Amino acid sequence: MIVDKVRALAETKRTAMVKMLRDLIALGGDTGDEGARANRIREEMQLLGYDRTQIDGMGNVLGYIGNGARLVAFDGHIDTTGPGDMDRWTLDPKQGAQRDGYVFGRGASDQLGGLVAAVYAGSIMRELDLLQGVTLLVTGTVQEEDCDGGCWQYIVRESGIRPEFVLLTEPTDGKVVRGQRGRMDIKVTTRGLSAHGSAPDRGKNAIYLMAPILQDLEALNASLRGDSFLGPGSLAVSEIFFSSPSRNSVADSCSISIDRRLTLGESREVALAQVRELPSVARSGAEVEVYTYDHPSYKGYPLKQESFFPTWLMEESEPCVSAAARAYEAVFGAKTEVGKWIFSTNGVGIAGTFGIPCVGFGPGREAEAHAPDEKVAIDELVTAAALYALLPREYLAGSQ
Ligand SMILES: [Zn+2]
Numbered sequence: 001m002i003v004d005k006v007r008a009l010a011e012t013k014r015t016a017m018v019k020m021l022r023d024l025i026a027l028g029g030d031t032g033d034e035g036a037r038a039n040r041i042r043e044e045m046q047l048l049g050y051d052r053t054q055i056d057g058m059g060n061v062l063g064y065i066g067n068g069a070r071l072v073a074f075d076g077h078i079d080t081t082g083p084g085d086m087d088r089w090t091l092d093p094k095q096g097a098q099r100d101g102y103v104f105g106r107g108a109s110d111q112l113g114g115l116v117a118a119v120y121a122g123s124i125m126r127e128l129d130l131l132q133g134v135t136l137l138v139t140g141t142v143q144e145e146d147c148d149g150g151c152w153q154y155i156v157r158e159s160g161i162r163p164e165f166v167l168l169t170e171p172t173d174g175k176v177v178r179g180q181r182g183r184m185d186i187k188v189t190t191r192g193l194s195a196h197g198s199a200p201d202r203g204k205n206a207i208y209l210m211a212p213i214l215q216d217l218e219a220l221n222a223s224l225r226g227d228s229f230l231g232p233g234s235l236a237v238s239e240i241f242f243s244s245p246s247r248n249s250v251a252d253s254c255s256i257s258i259d260r261r262l263t264l265g266e267s268r269e270v271a272l273a274q275v276r277e278l279p280s281v282a283r284s285g286a287e288v289e290v291y292t293y294d295h296p297s298y299k300g301y302p303l304k305q306e307s308f309f310p311t312w313l314m315e316e317s318e319p320c321v322s323a324a325a326r327a328y329e330a331v332f333g334a335k336t337e338v339g340k341w342i343f344s345t346n347g348v349g350i351a352g353t354f355g356i357p358c359v360g361f362g363p364g365r366e367a368e369a370h371a372p373d374e375k376v377a378i379d380e381l382v383t384a385a386a387l388y389a390l391l392p393r394e395y396l397a398g399s400q
Helices: 002-012 014-027 035-047 108-127 150-158 206-223 268-276 279-284 319-332 347-353 378-398
Strands: 052-055 061-065 070-077 102-104 134-141 166-168 176-180 182-191 234-243 253-262 287-290 292-296 302-306 338-341 358-360 375-377
Touching: 002 014, 002 108, 002 319, 002 378, 014 035, 014 102, 014 108, 014 378, 035 052, 035 061, 035 108, 035 134, 061 108, 070 108, 070 378, 102 108, 108 134, 108 375, 108 378, 134 150, 134 378, 150 302, 150 347, 166 347, 176 319, 176 347, 182 206, 182 268, 182 347, 206 234, 206 253, 206 268, 206 279, 253 268, 268 279, 268 287, 319 358, 319 378, 347 358, 375 378
Parallel strands: 070 134, 070 166, 166 358, 176 338
Antiparallel strands: 052 061, 061 134, 102 375, 176 358, 182 253, 182 287, 234 253, 292 302
């Protein structure tokens, strides 16, 4: 049985995968500073016999293996967030420590572990002749943490690459995933009139104008409706800013940021209109707009786009989703729950913007992303690599 061969071969890659993962964690690679990691991944791809490797103009690392007519991609973002409060870590987040069957550190679960398993899956596929009819593209992508999907805007639009489907290797708590809510970053600004703080009646206080808006937003969040699978949309006020001539003045402007999560059927326009139509917003004449993400990549590519990241959801019958479920069953000997992500991934660009089918499966736990003592089970690297190696074959069998 091919699955036994794949599992056995994946097992022999265990030590090499752990080494690569520990190296990637130790190299560091906060969003916008992923160059060292990209180079390390490219070197590993070359050692493993990838046919072609490249670091593109944005800084994404691309490795091709096989020369079949059907292009399929495995994607993992290679940027990570900072460690947060260091006192909450029991092990150094930048060391890639190995203990009790786990690798610890920032990025272990979100999501360098999945990327490592994807790179090794390519090598397993070559050794076991699983590349027939397929070209596999493994992408190590940048700037996902701040601008999910932005890297794939580059890959699709600038490089003209369009795989038949993309496997997203972010952590999935051991299940196959077929969608997520979208999101957008909204800014609301009130404008007042400054005056001396000793005579507040002469001015118009922009912070007071914001107060009823905050209350209306809290109520709006509670009223948002849901999709039966993806759940309700949500909003959270995440930041507040002000401007004032001094501590002894009436504030002349106030702005807030809203993290709006969009469920199925909630468009950009609907979400903006909901805020604009709040009585407090209309009364105060507050401005409501979508933020723009505007940061160059580590290679200097100017990534600039509106901070709107569309919802995506695949049917369970979508060929890449059903293929992933079959590959799961082959590896684990049991059926998978087909679930969703709570957080956001590059799927917002790949599936949400470009309509390229996506499916998710990755080692690690979603709840550990961005949290202290993030870790990934080494056993899960092995099983993920095996599942990935079987996926294109299952896909081809189910989509011809
Ligand atoms: Zn992630």
